[in-house]
Amino acid sequence: MRREKQFRGISMRLARNYLENLGGTAVDDTTVEADDWRVDLSAEKVAIGPSIELTEVSVAFEADDEFGEENFEQLVADFSRKAMRAGG
Numbered sequence: 001m002r003r004e005k006q007f008r009g010i011s012m013r014l015a016r017n018y019l020e021n022l023g024g025t026a027v028d029d030t031t032v033e034a035d036d037w038r039v040d041l042s043a044e045k046v047a048i049g050p051s052i053e054l055t056e057v058s059v060a061f062e063a064d065d066e067f068g069e070e071n072f073e074q075l076v077a078d079f080s081r082k083a084m085r086a087g088g
Helices: 012-021 069-086
Strands: 002-008 025-028 031-033 037-048 052-063
Touching (some): 012 031, 012 037, 012 069
Antiparallel strands (some): 025 031
């Protein structure tokens, strides 16, 4: 299973922290792993209007089929709830 989502208003550091709170371990600055899942992070600046830029963090979730689709959906939802609160 694989899903990629983008979030604005959070940093890579904060995304890693959220994933660690969900049971993962940071392997390096862009990868967090648990026994049954892995997340790869990347970030880029995106233009919002003519003069404002925000950091957009891409979060690529991956899990083996054994993890289960329900567990996978819950992981993505739990992270999304944490990330949505970050911006204010």
